[in-house]
Amino acid sequence: MSELRNILTDSVNGLFGDRVTKELLTEFDQGKSDGGLWDEVEAQGLTRPLVSEENGGVGGEWRDAHVLLVASGYHAAPVPIGETILATWLAEKAGFGVPDGVSTVIDGRGALKLDGAKLSGTAKRVPWASQAGHAVVVVEDESGAKIGLLEMSKAASVSDGENVAREPRNDVVLDGASVDLKPLPNDVPADGIMQYGAMIRAAQIAGALEKVLQQTVQYANERTQFGRPIGKFQAIQQEMARMAGEAASSGVIAEAPFAALDEGRNAEYLIAAAKARTSEAAGTGASVGHQTHGAIGFTYEHNLHFATRRLWSWRSEFGNQRYWWKKLGERSVSRGADQFWADITG
DSSP states (O other), rough: OOOOHHHHHHHHHHHHHHHHHHHHHHHHHHHHTTHHHHHHHHHHTTOTTTTTTGGGOOOOOHHHHHHHHHHHHHHTTOOOOHHHHHHHHHHHHHHHHOOOOEEEEOOOOOTTTTTTTTTEEEEEEEEGGGGGGEEEEEETTTTTEEEEEEEEHHHEEEOOOOOEEEEEEEEEEEEEEOOOEEEOOOOOTTTTTHHHHHHHHHHHHHHHHHHHHHHHHHHHHHHHEETTTTSSSHHHHHHHHHHHHHHHHHHHHHHHHHHHHHOOOHHHHHHHHHHHHHHHHHHHHHHHHHHHHHGGGSSSSSSSSHHHHHHHHHHHTOOOOHHHHHHHHHHHHHHOGGGGGHHHOO
């Protein structure tokens, strides 16, 4: 691990470990307040790992962003760190100024119509749009894909909405909004927001699964029934072993596309595999966690649900497992039987 990655790992886990308490998460659920956490995240430079030092970033690699995303999932941090990391990277890459504050991303292909330099239409369930000052948007017309930077307060009407974890998910309505558009950079695919968003969610799911696993093992070793900890019963041990396998495999596959991008390799196949696999594991992990905890795990007073509600939400965002399994199947068919084993092992 690089020195920068060590610093980022210590910084983000130290911050979230101290600040993301049950009380803070409850306050967020009740009123959407993060208790000033976002200001601390931004002050420590944790929103710009992929931005150059000239633009206020740290000039890091994708794997540097990965450790931040896993930590945000593990701690259930109620801040839009993933969306802002992606938006700031895309903004700089496209040649826009890097916005301060909360930013989000909008995949406007098919939903937003471009008329000259004006955008109209409705983008559904945009993450954290109600709190974002800016949004990086990708749209398409007959000349190809384009990327733009929207100032939300001037360009958009934003509806209320949230996911199961009570994170903002808002419809964004544009009615002839003026936007500075540029050609999408050659090395960013037209569905780049979908792909990179899926990669981000996979890393966050991997972090949340590790948290649920640790909570479940601890509870199974502390909760006694019939005179011994329930973790000593074979049936419970089998379920926790299955859950541990899901968490471990998710951690490995979620990191793979970040490493591929750092090495200059095409990560599309690995992104699809990561999101499909972690989305599937999210359901298993949440299920085993709640089954092991029993009734207490479903109460609001217990903190298990802060992770499991995010697992249930994130597994469907930026494409659910069926969407990405289908992508993998289509790719395998198009490449032919001779490439199948190489794709799996490579």
